[in-house]
Amino acid sequence: MSGWSIIRLFTIVVYGFMFLPVAIVVLLSFNSSQFGSFPMEGVSLRWFGELWNNDAIIRAFRVSFMLGALTAITSTVLGILAALALVRYRFPGKSVISTLMIAPILVPEVVLAVALLLFLRWLDMPKSFPLLLLGHVIFTLPFVLLVVQARLVGIRRDYEEAALSLGANPVQTFFTITLPLLMPAVLAGLLFAFTISFDDITGTMFWKPGGVETVPTQIFAMLRNSISPEINALGTVMIVLTVALPLIGMALARRMAARLR
Amino acid sequence: MDGRASAMRPWLLLSPALATVTLLLVVPVMFILVYSFWLRTATGADTSGFHLDNWIEVLTDPFYRDILFKTLRIALVTTLFCIVLGYVPAYFIAMSRTGNKTLLLLLLILPFWISYIIRTMSWINILGASGGLNSLLLTLGIISEPMRLLYNEGSVILGLVHFLLPFMVLNVYVSLEAIDRNLLDAARSLGASDLQAFREVTLPLSMPGLAAGALLCFVLSAGTYITPVVLGGPRDAMFANLVFDAIITQLDWPLGSALSIVLLVVLGSVVLVYNRLVGVGQIAKSFG
Incomplete structure (x- = not known):
């Protein structure tokens, strides 16, 4: 066996390791048995029906969607503005500020969660939805910033300078030239922030008020009992949502990029 | 374009993100450093001050x-x-x-x-x-x-x-x-x-x-x-x-x-x- 085919075999095994557990979640979610485990007794959609009728889960989805959407919008606006400053201007202290901006990725999320919680509690802010939102914004911001920055570096300055020299003011230039060219990164940033927020559990467990659950914390709470087929069904819904959304987003971004070219 | 105004512009663009990171990360982390020297009391509110008790417990x-x-x-x-x-x-x-x-x-x-x-x-x-x-x-x-x-x-x-x-x-x-x-x-x-x-x-x-x-x-x-x-x-x-x-x-x-x-x-x-x-x-x- 040649070296290359060993490498290929190893790669296939690793992909199997990555996808097998996920595939089994999807498979078991269609199991008609009472218990969320093997053997498969028959194929049924029963557990998806149970999900739909479970108020706690529907509520959790509502919270997660709202939180994800608000986080995505806030982080992306802040990220675009900061990226413009860091890519398009020269100013003293720039490298320190660049590092500071990605600090939320470098600080362990547990520490960030504790620090934010205790500080805002000290300021008498209760555990609440706004606290969750602030927390999610702070740790998604660096990701959005990095995505937008990477794209902005590739947009030639000449276009903006042409607009400026033709009499457009900087704000007009941004909205008519820079933003359309930046759109794929803006969409990617929105999706990125949404998915990170939608998936977060580490910080959310610290910040969420009692009685409010997001989808991941709801799953976590359900795991306390035992693994039920309902959790597998919920897992399948999550997988479809979080995989399909980015794929649609990527396809959209590609189409937009093609049209601009 | 006024030179000073354009020198201000990057800071204007940066300020929302910079304020977010400072107020929601830098200040809170410094705050818990201070908080780690406070003491927990049975009655509820933690007492502020400079107590080494937590640190002695954690480090020993x-x-x-x-x-x-x-x-x-x-x-x-x-x-x-x-x-x-x-x-x-x-x-x-x-x-x-x-x-x-x-x-x-x-x-x-x-x-x-x-x-x-x-x-x-x-x-x-x-x-x-x-x-x-x-x-x-x-x-x-x-x-x-x-x-x-x-x-x-x-x-x-x-x-x-x-x-x-x-x-x-x-x-x-x-x-x-x-x-x-x-x-x-x-x-x-x-x-x-x-x-x-x-x-x-x-x-x-x-x-x-x-x-x-x-x-x-x-x-x-x-x-x-x-x-x-x-x-x-x-x-x-x-x-x-x-x-x-x-x-x-x-x-x-x-x-x-x-x-x-x-x-x-x-x-x-x-x-x-x-x-x-x-x-x-x-x-x-x-x-x-």
Whole structure:
């Protein structure tokens, strides 16, 4: 066996390791048995029906969607503005500020969660939805910033300078030239922030008020009992949502990029 | 355009993000440093002041030290597994000349989008007493009793490797993809074997990506508390579990602050060493 085919075999095994557990979640979610485990007794959609009728889960989805959407919008606006400053201007202290901006990725999320919680509690802010939102914004911001920055570096300055020299003011230039060219990164940033927020559990467990659950914390709470087929069904819904959304987003971004070219 | 106005502009653009990071990260971290010197009182409100009690407890009680070492050991083993399991697929995708490269890459990024809690709990379906593996072995008659595969340190590490592997593959892939292929042709034309060319050219040039992936795997696994709760037993608590228990369960915020600072200092020094050797900018390359 040649070296290359060993490498290929190893790669296939690793992909199997990555996808097998996920595939089994999807498979078991269609199991008609009472218990969320093997053997498969028959194929049924029963557990998806149970999900739909479970108020706690529907509520959790509502919270997660709202939180994800608000986080995505806030982080992306802040990220675009900061990226413009860091890519398009020269100013003293720039490298320190660049590092500071990605600090939320470098600080362990547990520490960030504790620090934010205790500080805002000290300021008498209760555990609440706004606290969750602030927390999610702070740790998604660096990701959005990095995505937008990477794209902005590739947009030639000449276009903006042409607009400026033709009499457009900087704000007009941004909205008519820079933003359309930046759109794929803006969409990617929105999706990125949404998915990170939608998936977060580490910080959310610290910040969420009692009685409010997001989808991941709801799953976590359900795991306390035992693994039920309902959790597998919920897992399948999550997988479809979080995989399909980015794929649609990527396809959209590609189409937009093609049209601009 | 007024010169002073244009000098102000980057600061104007930066100010919302800068204020967010300062008020929601920098100030709060300094705040818990101060808070760690306060004292918890039975009556409710914590007393402010400068008390060393929490710090003496955290730094002298062997309980905390042992769990810290165990956490670092688990993070290290996880990172080593990720290096071995991650390098080969990244190499395969980067060097493959097939047209399926895009598809392979897509598959590689896909796990990033699958929920962490789902991926973690998915192992219960496989390793649990009535999970896939035990059912299979029982049916085949290889074992007569289900094996206890879950709720131990091994299953915690397995879950962490499964969660963190894509970070490693992506970082290594980015640095492998950036290597000028002419260098490899040059090495071979000078008489190097494939293995020598790999050792002398490819491996050293992919080191920055490998280091970035290793840093992420180490820091993220050392800071986790969800995986040990879902896949570990009662004795498999990691350092972040102590933080969670102190803050959420016992409501001992001063102690929780001190424990958070310990975790921040330990993992922060790992990041600093890495920054001296490689530079944090390497991580940003995966977003290009």
